[in-house]
Amino acid sequence: MHMKKVLSFLIFTSFVFCACSNRDKTAGEKTKDKYEQTKETLEQTEKKNPIRFLSVEGSNKKNLIGQTVIKGTITNKATVARYKDIDVELSFFSKTGALLQKDHEVIYETIAPGNSISFKTKTRAPIGTDSVTLKVYEAKVD
Secondary structure (H helix, E strand, O other), X not given: OHHHHHHHHHHHHHHHHHHHHHHXXXXXXXXXXXXXXXXXXHHHHHHHOHHHHEEEEEXXXXXXXXXXXXXXXXXXXXXXXXXXXXXXXXXXXXXOXXXXXXXXXXXXXXXXOOOEEEEEEEEOOOOOOOEEEEEEEXXXXX
């Protein structure tokens, strides 16, 4: 009789351990699945909204032949998405802040997540230009 109790106890204990280890795997798999879903959602968000994750800074000056030389840096703040062919909008303003003209310059490079690229362009600014602002207009997903 004593042997049956021991055997019953061992069988019961093995079921408990099996059930516990199955729950642990399920929880681990759920965490992994949730991470993958979050990663996919983040990637989808970044791919749908490149302007939200790209920023541009720059400066301008006139060269000896009267051209406006614009130097800038574009930064990709995304964590997953890569962007390419970035369209930068150039806005030319007078001393009084009046918008004189808008132009576009496409930077044909690819920017990896968390990286920056530098660019330089020369243009003829409209007469009376005092300042130039830069803004990422659109970009393609690589």
